[in-house]
Amino acid sequence: MALRIGLGEIASHKFRSFLSMLGVVLGVSSLIATMALTRGIEEGMRTFMQQMGGLELVSVVPNEPGGLMFEFANLSPGRTLRDAVALKGAAGLVSHASPELEHPAVVSRGDGGGGERRRARGVFPDHFVIGMHGLEAGRFLTDLDVDRGTRCVVLGSSVASQLFPGTPVADVVGRTVRIGDSPFTVVGVLKLQEREEQARARKAGRKVPTYRWDPFRQKNESVLIPFSTMFHEFRSGDRSENATPALPGAPAKAEGAPNSMESIRLDTLTVRIGDLRHFRAALLQIRAVLDLTHRGVDDYDLETREDWFDRVESSVRAARLSGGLISAISLIVGGIGIMNIMLASISERVREIGIRLAVGARPRDIFRQILVESMLISFIGGMIGIVASLGLIEVLKLISPTENVPVLTLDGILFSVAFAVFAGLVSGIHPALKASRLDPITALRYE
Amino acid sequence: MSLIQLRGATKVYRVGEQEIRALDGVDLDIAEGDFVSIIGPSGSGKSTLMHLIGCLDTPSGGSMVVGGQDLSRATADDLSRMRSREIGFVFQSFNLLPRLDVVGNVELPLIYANVPAKERRRRAEEAAKSVGLGDRLANRPSQLSGGQCQRVAIARALVNNPRILLGDEPTGNLDSATGETVLGLLGELNRAGKTVVLVTHDPGIAARSRRVIELRDGKIVGEGRP
Numbered sequence: 001m002a003l004r005i006g007l008g009e010i011a012s013h014k015f016r017s018f019l020s021m022l023g024v025v026l027g028v029s030s031l032i033a034t035m036a037l038t039r040g041i042e043e044g045m046r047t048f049m050q051q052m053g054g055l056e057l058v059s060v061v062p063n064e065p066g067g068l069m070f071e072f073a074n075l076s077p078g079r080t081l082r083d084a085v086a087l088k089g090a091a092g093l094v095s096h097a098s099p100e101l102e103h104p105a106v107v108s109r110g111d112g113g114g115g116e117r118r119r120a121r122g123v124f125p126d127h128f129v130i131g132m133h134g135l136e137a138g139r140f141l142t143d144l145d146v147d148r149g150t151r152c153v154v155l156g157s158s159v160a161s162q163l164f165p166g167t168p169v170a171d172v173v174g175r176t177v178r179i180g181d182s183p184f185t186v187v188g189v190l191k192l193q194e195r196e197e198q199a200r201a202r203k204a205g206r207k208v209p210t211y212r213w214d215p216f217r218q219k220n221e222s223v224l225i226p227f228s229t230m231f232h233e234f235r236s237g238d239r240s241e242n243a244t245p246a247l248p249g250a251p252a253k254a255e256g257a258p259n260s261m262e263s264i265r266l267d268t269l270t271v272r273i274g275d276l277r278h279f280r281a282a283l284l285q286i287r288a289v290l291d292l293t294h295r296g297v298d299d300y301d302l303e304t305r306e307d308w309f310d311r312v313e314s315s316v317r318a319a320r321l322s323g324g325l326i327s328a329i330s331l332i333v334g335g336i337g338i339m340n341i342m343l344a345s346i347s348e349r350v351r352e353i354g355i356r357l358a359v360g361a362r363p364r365d366i367f368r369q370i371l372v373e374s375m376l377i378s379f380i381g382g383m384i385g386i387v388a389s390l391g392l393i394e395v396l397k398l399i400s401p402t403e404n405v406p407v408l409t410l411d412g413i414l415f416s417v418a419f420a421v422f423a424g425l426v427s428g429i430h431p432a433l434k435a436s437r438l439d440p441i442t443a444l445r446y447e
Numbered sequence: 448m449s450l451i452q453l454r455g456a457t458k459v460y461r462v463g464e465q466e467i468r469a470l471d472g473v474d475l476d477i478a479e480g481d482f483v484s485i486i487g488p489s490g491s492g493k494s495t496l497m498h499l500i501g502c503l504d505t506p507s508g509g510s511m512v513v514g515g516q517d518l519s520r521a522t523a524d525d526l527s528r529m530r531s532r533e534i535g536f537v538f539q540s541f542n543l544l545p546r547l548d549v550v551g552n553v554e555l556p557l558i559y560a561n562v563p564a565k566e567r568r569r570r571a572e573e574a575a576k577s578v579g580l581g582d583r584l585a586n587r588p589s590q591l592s593g594g595q596c597q598r599v600a601i602a603r604a605l606v607n608n609p610r611i612l613l614g615d616e617p618t619g620n621l622d623s624a625t626g627e628t629v630l631g632l633l634g635e636l637n638r639a640g641k642t643v644v645l646v647t648h649d650p651g652i653a654a655r656s657r658r659v660i661e662l663r664d665g666k667i668v669g670e671g672r673p
Binding site: 008009012351352356358359361362363364440441444 | 528
């Protein structure tokens with residue numbers, strides 16, 4: 001009933017009600033827009049992180065063994081190919097493992113032109129999964145390439161375009177490049193990886209922005225050859241850094257003995273966890289396997305992206321909080337507006353309140369009526385605010401960095417409207433109390 | 448026991464340092480079905496007495512019993528309940544809500560008596576018809592004459608079927624002809640069993656009732672039966 005009286009009251013003072021709603025309309029629409037905006041930033045971050053290689057990746061990095069372990073450090077063979085094989089074989093939660101060897105070399109065309117210093121990498125096929133590479137033309141390296149030690153190379157997009165400017169990527173496949181002095185056949189060219197705004201600019205024909213810190217640069221400058229080829233061609237001459245410790249019954253290798261492919265220390269070792277839900281368990285598995293292959297020496301560490309993700313998420317949270325706070329303040333201002341108008345309308349309606357009291361309304365009926373009215377005003381204001389926010393978001397879409405397209409969420413809308421109604425409730429309490437405490441006799445006499 | 452019973456009822460207002468004794472020890476019994484006029488010059492306390500009888504206020508001293516309920520120390524909620532059940536008001540200035548139509552105004556007391564909407568509407572229409580406004584149900588007060596407005600107010604006072612009808616100068620804003628019909632209506636309701644109490648300064652109107660009580664300076668100074 002109070003609802004109907006309230007609606008009638010609002011309808012009969014359309015302009016006044018609209019004015020008091022205005023603050024709530026602005027508050028709600030800016031609150032929704034802020035939430036959509038921060039949500040957009042969050043999504044942008046997430047896709048960005050996904051492109052970068054998501055949470056699933058864990059890097060095995062060398063680490064100075066601590067404390068007592070230091071004494072036994074040279075018991076451990078360090079990060080070797082065995083780690084990768086053992087991880088893939090024994091750690092069930094690890095889906096991919098990519099051991100890599102690096103070799104800095106001048107990479108040039110077959111005729112020797114276009115040479116530039118690059119970092120060639122010897123990889124396994126798993127690398128293409130872990131690096132989240134796509135193919136522009138040709139193929140990836142295969143197990144067969146690794147088994148046979150073929151002289152095949154897969155080039156990153158910017159390497160291909162630097163070496164063979166103007167040549168369609170399909171024609172780059174099959175060409176010869178030199179890594180150092182060794183000739184390799186290009187079997188594949190990777191897809192260009194870039195940020196969303198770069199892609200958009202490229203599509204629109206605008207100037208492609210460049211960034212001081214380009215996380216995709218390393219990927220686009222890949223020169224990838226089979227791991228075995230890398231070892232035999234470039235790295236087999238390396239001396240091992242320490243003696244492989246004697247195992248019972250096996251002759252100890254002399255210090256500085258030539259490496260085998262199995263014993264050479266890896267430059268990087270990255271694994272991918274199959275299912276993020278078992279992230280912790282997977283880390284434990286990895287440690288269990290590596291403790292075995294490293295003979296109990298903790299000369300390695302696991303680097304996850306979690307910390308980085310956490311930092312990103314906490315900064316998004318901070319942005320959301322501050323945006324939300326500003327909108328909340330405007331909602332509170334809107335609430336004060338409602339309170340103002342309600343107080344004014346009450347002094348206008350003293351006589352009506354007196355009449356209602358005279359015919360049997362209890363003070364609490366009056367209290368409830370005023371409260372319902374102020375909540376209704378803020379609720380309707382909130383509804384209008386939703387509509388207004390749709391327009392506001394369209395505007396924001398036009399002016400915000402394209403990477404972070406605002407995303408309208410249902411919980412954002414619900415939260416904003418709930419908050420608006422709450423503001424209406426709070427700002428209605430004082431006028432409602434005032435109205436319910438009116439003395440019926442004075443109220444009836446009021447002119 | 449009488450329907451309304453006051454014993455030594457006083458009402459004291461404080462205006463700054465001054466104490467104003469609006470009612471000063473009033474003893475009064477009004478039996479059910481009676482038709483009583485309260486007369487007196489302005490400032491005599493008749494409005495205050497009317498507010499007490501109408502359960503709009505409680506006495507500062509003495510006792511007051513209405514419909515068997517001791518209201519000497521009633522709370523605002525108790526008074527509201529009494530007004531809702533036992534009392535119908537008819538004011539000099541009608542006191543209708545301008546935004547509501549006739550039915551809306553008449554059903555107002557039923558809202559606060561928690562009567563369901565359908566029932567409310569039926570009873571409001573019935574009451575409006577009983578005062579001769581059956582063809583005006585959807586009109587607003589601004590579209591009605593003074594006499595019609597006062598009949599709406601009477602319908603509103605009746606709709607809860609209270610035992611007491613209180614009129615505060617109910618003909619004060621009406622010309623004598625329409626005032627006459629309103630008084631006739633009140634007389635009819637009294638014959639139908641309602642207890643009617645009128646406050647007036649017009650001896651002519653008082654003469655239409657069965658019992659006249661004269662107030663002066665907050666005290667009953669005379670009582671008679673015309």
